[in-house]
Amino acid sequence: MNTTFKTDIIGYGLFAALILFVVPWAFAFDGFELNTFARYLTLGMVAMALALSWGYAGVLNLGQAATFGLGSYVMAMHLKLRASASSYNGMPDFMGWTNVEVLPWFWEPFHSLTFTLVAGLALPALVAWLMAVFMFRGRVTGVFVAIITLAFLVALQLVFISEQRYTGGQNGLTGLAPLELFGWRADAYSTSFYYMVAGCLITALALGLAVVRSKVGLILRAIREDANRVRFFGYDVARYETLAFCVSAALAGWAGMLYVLVLEFASPTYMSVPFSLGIVIWCAVGGRESLVAAALGAVVVNMLEGRLSSIFVEGWFLFLGILFIVVVLVMPRGLYGLFSDAVQRLQTVSPRDRGGKVATKATPLSATPAVKEEN
Template sequence: MSSKFQYDLVALVIFALVVAFGVPAVMNYDGFELNTFARYLALAIVSMALSLSWGTAGLLNLGQAATFGMGSYAMAMHLKLRASDGLPDFMGWNNVETLPWLWVPFESLTFTLLAGLLVPAFIGGLIAIFMFRARIAGVFVAIITLAFLVAFQLLFINQQGLTGGQNGLTGLAQMSLFGWTVDPYSMGFYNLVAGCLVVALAFGVYLTHSKFGLILRAIREDADRARFFGYNVASYQTLVFCISAALAGWAGMLYTLVLEFASPTYMSVSFSLAIVIWCAVGGRESVIAAAFGAIVVNMLEGRLSDVFVEGWHLILGVIFVLVVMFMPRGIYGLLSDSVRKIRRIRRTRDQRGVETFPNT
């Protein structure tokens, strides 16, 4: 256990160094490349959030995109209000006369940042309470969260006067944080996103190696046994669901800053499934691996679509199929298996040394 913790810490430090110094240097501090990579980093946060609930607690949340979208819209609402004098333009199109009460508090950045974390956590918690009190597990968690996502997106698109409908929220202002105007093509912005990712990962590593993480793993392996030991399984599951939702909301806020608009496609089923794929490719058992998976897949997607304009989807699909077939535990599984193999070889060699000693 403790050696695993050490491995994770080393991996985290390497990851942080590469992201903070290596990547920008390779990209020649070019604004466009940094912006593109910042997008991958924001997506890495939502991927690591999923790995907390899926990998650690065994709860496959197919509704992750909904909480991501909530964060993204919270940020977009704030920036939209800052960009428009009075009523945001799309409300006029929908014949809305006065600013809806739901929008009013988003004038404040502090409220927005809190809402981007707490609203997803609250909604996620609500669903979690319903599910886990009823001891729903396994594939049914996936089905319920997926159904929630579909219903939520539909509702969201239908409330055009509030949400901008299918077009989402566009024409946003740039965020200003303590007097610093956030330019999405700057090194400063890249550092902000990278910093958020590293903090989120450090939190994730801490969580998975804490007692809380241990109990979650116990629940994943056998919920009934954990229950017999006296643990309140539902509240542990609910808590990890909330944390994962809040992290997804955080990622959503950053994503809006990167792309400068919020779209209901951020809450689509395909986006939610994409998150699952990143997580699976990287390895759902480790938050760092899941984040790494998101970066690798998105980078691969970017490059493939650049090189093979036609058929890049097909190539990507084949790669995913192969990963699932040959590396069911992702890149992380591959690494940890090889580490184990090396250890075993060493151990047998050592043992042989001990055994052969008396004979000589």
């Protein structure tokens, strides 16, 4: 067990304890406040999903919001169908306004809850798989991956907005029924709902950590540092990149499903460019080299937004842009980088104070060099 692994586990444990015990207590179990915080947690989940592909595999996905949005629409379609069970033909109201006669075939399976829950993970993963095979088999790397994913995101959002008959267009899907799971009714403003979201995030983080700390994770980091060398060792680089991309997409889809439950509507803004940029910013602020840090980054930035945007509404986005530039320039490893540097300094200083057996313990953290990208 090396030191980074220990830091990860400790950080993970602290984070879990924080969101499970401290936060509900700090908000005095108030339903409204906990709903707001549950929103931050879902955003933390999608930031963590990005850290998985960007921080570990070096695949910068600027279109993470696309998979997030797909997940959210999957969940919203199910809830919309439940809400419109009593209306004409059991069809959602907006279809009536746009003269759709029968429920489109691709809406049919969303009557089933099981299908919805599976599709919320599988559909984003499938889309990501198609993109990944398309990109990584052709050895597209670095900035070009970023541009392709960004272009895909914009195209997807355009399609969702223009196909108003099937997707609700600019309005998205509103007037949703609450989710019912094993007889439990998801009330977005209840404490049990908060624990459900927190539990999901903790589970997702555990899954992510399991991937990252496995041999696959090691190879992913090797790819990030030098893809060609990994290729020379006989590993199929494209396959590992695809895997990271798909897991990241599935987690983002999961976060999207939760996000719909929290806010009780789905909107095409979930797959907008500013939203996707937001995900990248949260991840960068927290630190892309650590899943927990990325999730924490999302929570912190969004809490800031909650506090600051009430003071200066228009200025928030300006502040976010400046914050982003500063983070990219000055601390590319985010808060996590600052933290781990500090720890490293402490560890290299303290043995000298004790004198004697120094050298062996000196640089345990050198296993994680600063993130480097190559063009």
